[in-house]
Amino acid sequence: MSSPATHASSVFERIRADILAGRLAPGRRLQIKAMMESYQIGQTPLREALNRLSADGLVLCTDQRGFTVPGISAAELLELTKTRCWLEERGLRESMAAATVEWEERLLVAGHRLARTPRGPDGEAAAEDATWEARHRDFHRLLVGGCGSSWLIGFCDQLTDRHQRYRKLAARRAFPRRDVEAEHQAILDAVLKRDADRAVALLTAHYTRTAEIILEDAAVFPPG
Structure with missing residues (x-):
């Protein structure tokens, strides 16, 4: 029989995935009774999961409104980026600077796997899109993964989560016109050539372009 801790961990991952994918929309109230029915979970493990998500910044908890999904804003997106x-x-x-053959090999494999993985149709949360998202995260995490600072890596992980919420809201409409695969390959090539300035410039342009596309999406940020 599964323990309460196991149930809480499972529902934590499921709610987290739904928030990051935009299935739980920004600003949505997370009513306990409705969530219990939707996720088929008891109140105690559900509250535990929501409190963990609140500690991670993916859920807001207030005395007056209970639990809600954080809203979005252009200012926050720009600051995150x-x-x-x-x-x-x-x-x-x-x-x-600390590159090893093993790190470069892992990065090369991660880039190859990402390039070989199709995205879901029009950015939808299909099974193949979930695989692409996982490999996309692996690739970007490996880029900073050899820095020697678990604190820096942890902060980058948190920013990745918050940034992904915005990216998924715009992915269905805006991202099919963008050659993300070529952008990833260019970053990888610069890293393997040990050209740090170019690699950083390409990575910065990659994230900046993502923010620009999201900000241009009228469905996410209506004019005015």
Whole structure:
């Protein structure tokens, strides 16, 4: 029989995935009774999971409104993007300075797997899209993964989560016109050539372009 802790961990991952994929929309109230029915979970493990998500910043908890999915704003997206670029520049430079053959091989394999993985239709959360998302995260995490700082890597992980919420909201409409595979390959090539300045410039442009596309999406940020 599964323990309450196991149930809480399972529902934590499921709710987290639904928030990051945009299936639980920004600003949505997470009513306990409805969530219990939707996720087929008891109140105690559900509250435990929601409190964990609140500690991670993916759920807001207030006395008046209970639990809600955080809202979105253009200002937050710009700040997230700027901060992510700052941190990942340092992480990437440190990783490249300490590069080993093993790290480069792992990065090469991660890039190859990502390039060979199809995305879901129009950015929808199909099974293949979930695989692409996991491999996409692996590739970007490896870029900073050799920096020698678990704190920096942890902060980058948190920013990745918050950034993914925005990216998924716009993916269905905006991202099919973008050659993300070529962008990833260019970053990988620069890293393997030990050209840190170019690798950082390409990574920064990659994230900046993502933010620009999201901000241009009228369905996410209506004019005015």
